[in-house]
Amino acid sequence: MVAALFGCWFRVGGARSALVGPVIPVGRTVVQISMSRSQVVLLGLGLLLILLLYVGLPGPPEQTSWLWGDTNVTILAGLTPGNCPIFYREVLPLPQARRVEVVLLHGKAFNSHTWEQLGTLQLLSQRGYRAVAIDLPGFGNSAPSEETRTEAGRAELLQRVLRDLKVHNAVLVSPSLSGHYALPFLMRDHQQLHGFVPIAPTSTQNYTQEQYWAVKTPTLILYGELDHILARESLRQLRHLPNHSVVKLRNAGHACYLHKPQDFHLVLLAFLDHLP
Numbered sequence: 001m002v003a004a005l006f007g008c009w010f011r012v013g014g015a016r017s018a019l020v021g022p023v024i025p026v027g028r029t030v031v032q033i034s035m036s037r038s039q040v041v042l043l044g045l046g047l048l049l050i051l052l053l054y055v056g057l058p059g060p061p062e063q064t065s066w067l068w069g070d071t072n073v074t075i076l077a078g079l080t081p082g083n084c085p086i087f088y089r090e091v092l093p094l095p096q097a098r099r100v101e102v103v104l105l106h107g108k109a110f111n112s113h114t115w116e117q118l119g120t121l122q123l124l125s126q127r128g129y130r131a132v133a134i135d136l137p138g139f140g141n142s143a144p145s146e147e148t149r150t151e152a153g154r155a156e157l158l159q160r161v162l163r164d165l166k167v168h169n170a171v172l173v174s175p176s177l178s179g180h181y182a183l184p185f186l187m188r189d190h191q192q193l194h195g196f197v198p199i200a201p202t203s204t205q206n207y208t209q210e211q212y213w214a215v216k217t218p219t220l221i222l223y224g225e226l227d228h229i230l231a232r233e234s235l236r237q238l239r240h241l242p243n244h245s246v247v248k249l250r251n252a253g254h255a256c257y258l259h260k261p262q263d264f265h266l267v268l269l270a271f272l273d274h275l276p
């Protein structure tokens, strides 16, 4: 149930989508097929499986509510409009809204759901921040896209997501693989970012010192003490950003936000609360 559409892959997930399957002639048409009994049984099982998949596949959830401490936080979910839709989860600020909005990307083994499971979305909402977590193309509920093959395409994709979701004062949180998206975007469109939180991102070695010096965005460089490869390599490059601070999370590995969620949340909130 996958069809190419305008250069991006569109995955049909909802129960209302058309079933593309074998057409079985009915009525007077006589079809001569010779099949052994076991082939018939296999075909029957195959059709049953298709039917189960068709009926049983859940569409994306529209909203989930969490009792978080003593508040009820609702997480909205949806797809951005247009040809290559991006799936997102969003929370609105519960108390008085803060000015900045947090955009959460994800690493290779994760997706937007990670930030819900970790409670990051709920916490940000409770602390007055609008936050949006997206599934990068090819992850979670977002279909793969041809556009992501080039650096410009990836920066453009983030740009479009921010525009479609009307995020005007973005702080971009970018762990690991998502550096692929965040770094080209930072280099090109840093004027649009109110803050940047790289967590051992990829692609940092792709830019020159001069390019880093030009980026004035306040940056919080976060990494896990036990991450010996990507964290060190990215830190060496990210240190060229003129307005940065560095926080190392103790006893945490590459996905340090998973290993030490409380420390991660404290450090993130402290950074957000002090942004101008």
Ligand SMILES: *[C@@H]1O[C@H](CO)[C@@H](O)[C@H](O)[C@H]1NC(C)=O
Pocket (backbone or CB within 6 Å): 065, 066, 067, 072, 073, 074
């Ligand atoms: C939380 O809020 C949602 C939407 O307002 C509501 O449907 C849900 O029942 C509430 N849940 C609790 C536990 O209060």
Ligand SMILES: *[C@@H]1O[C@H](CO)[C@@H](O)[C@H](O)[C@H]1NC(C)=O
Pocket (backbone or CB within 6 Å): 150, 151, 180, 184, 203, 206
């Ligand atoms: C690194 O830079 C080159 C040349 O600018 C580009 O073609 C390539 O896609 C970049 N790689 C990443 C991972 O961004």
Ligand SMILES: *[C@@H]1O[C@H](CO)[C@@H](O)[C@H](O)[C@H]1NC(C)=O
Pocket (backbone or CB within 6 Å): 216, 218, 219, 243, 274, 275, 276
């Ligand atoms: C550097 O970033 C901090 C927030 O982390 C901000 O308060 C400060 O104004 C920034 N400094 C400059 C020179 O932009």
